[in-house]
Amino acid sequence: MSAPLPQQPELVLVTDLDGTLLGGSLAERRRFYAWLEQQRSRVLHVFCTGRDLNSVARLLVQDEHLGLRAPHLVIGDVGCTVACGASLQPLPLAVDPIEARWQGKPDRVLTVMAGAAGVSAQPISSQRRLAYYYDPDSFDHGLIDELEAHGVDCLLSDNRYLDVLPAGVNKGSTLLALLETLEIDPALVVTAGDSLNDLAMFETGLAGVMVGNAEPALRAKALHLPRTYGARAPGCAGICEGLHHFGFGHLLAQL
Numbered sequence: 001m002s003a004p005l006p007q008q009p010e011l012v013l014v015t016d017l018d019g020t021l022l023g024g025s026l027a028e029r030r031r032f033y034a035w036l037e038q039q040r041s042r043v044l045h046v047f048c049t050g051r052d053l054n055s056v057a058r059l060l061v062q063d064e065h066l067g068l069r070a071p072h073l074v075i076g077d078v079g080c081t082v083a084c085g086a087s088l089q090p091l092p093l094a095v096d097p098i099e100a101r102w103q104g105k106p107d108r109v110l111t112v113m114a115g116a117a118g119v120s121a122q123p124i125s126s127q128r129r130l131a132y133y134y135d136p137d138s139f140d141h142g143l144i145d146e147l148e149a150h151g152v153d154c155l156l157s158d159n160r161y162l163d164v165l166p167a168g169v170n171k172g173s174t175l176l177a178l179l180e181t182l183e184i185d186p187a188l189v190v191t192a193g194d195s196l197n198d199l200a201m202f203e204t205g206l207a208g209v210m211v212g213n214a215e216p217a218l219r220a221k222a223l224h225l226p227r228t229y230g231a232r233a234p235g236c237a238g239i240c241e242g243l244h245h246f247g248f249g250h251l252l253a254q255l
Contacts, residue, residue, distance in 0.1 A: 003086035005072050005182070009044040011248050012189040014075075014175060014201065015239065017049040017059065019194035020211055023235020026066065032236035033067035035255045042251065045071040045085075046178075048171050050078045050131075050163065050197050052124045053088045078155065078163050078197050079174035080128035094178060095128075101166035102128045108150040109164050116143055119162060130164040157196035158215055172200030190246055192239045194218065202228045209242025211235055 013036075015021040022029070036045055047056065053076055060070055071085040080102075082094035109130055113119065118138035122131040136159055144154045147164060155163045155170070171193075179186060191201040192209040195218055202208035202222045210222050213234035222228045229245045231238035240252060 001084050001086075001091075002089070003070075003072070003084065006041050006044050009184070009188060010042045011243075011251055012044045012046065012179070012184055013239075013243075014046040014048050014189060014191040014206075016193035016195070016198050016201075017047060017051060017056075019213055020192050020198075020235060020239065021047070021068075022059075022063070023194065023211060023213055024233070024237050025235075028236045030067050031255060032240065033069065035252065037067065037069050038254060039251060040072075044073075044184075046073045046075060046175075047071045047085070048075040048079075048175060048191070048193075048198075048201060050076075050157075050161070052077055052126045053081060053083055053090075054125050057088055073178070075171060075174050075178065077124075077126040077129050077131075078165060079169050079171040079200070080126060080165060082174060082178060093181065094174070097177075098128050098166055098169055098174070101169060105150060105152055105166065106130060109147060109152060112143070112147055112150070116140070122161075128166060128169075132162040132164075133160055134162040136160075155197055157217075159217070161197070163197065170200035171197060172202075172204045175201060175206075176204055190243060190248065192242060196221070207242075207246045209239055209245075211238030211242075213238070 073085050074083045080098055083090045118135040119132045124131050147154050151167050153165045153167050190207045194211050194214040202225050205227055208228040210230050211234055212232050229242050231241040233241050
């Protein structure tokens, strides 16, 4: 780690990016990003995103003028990468077990995917997953079973993304492993997301905020989960709404 973590955080806030931390009006985003910066010693912030580290780096430059700052930690690649937020350097203790699960899988997956209809590769640089765009009208869903027979998990989200991941690895599993390593009380954790690749976070049983602009497929699957709150407001305002719901409103007094 190139920057210290809060020694005794009062909240661990785990946020998806697109549609969640990057969602809502510009005014709401500016206020929330300023609050995160002010509360940096009290709130341990984790990006939990489908983006790769290069994309996260570009985002931090692109949205710096809005006040967006690097988090303490990044879970990227839909759970396949864990990195220091300040340096964006992967953390071997967290990444090595995921890498071991991925060994030998890419060649098998690429063989199955060769010539598959309705898919095209995403331009990302992950080393522990394969990411595609898919066309819901022409994609053969029977391909999922064929791929998963090779020891991977397939995740469809936002009606356009297909991620091929090491079996058993997702945003939720990686988050739980990270919390255990850091010896963080789960009662301090609130997650927030808007798409199907966030469902695994909500299924951990940790407090979860489904922001108001969540995709319908996530809403259908997550609303019955007892620890998932369906916010009315979108993006950053929805995160704040959820923090109030879960009893962290006192931290928002300065927002």
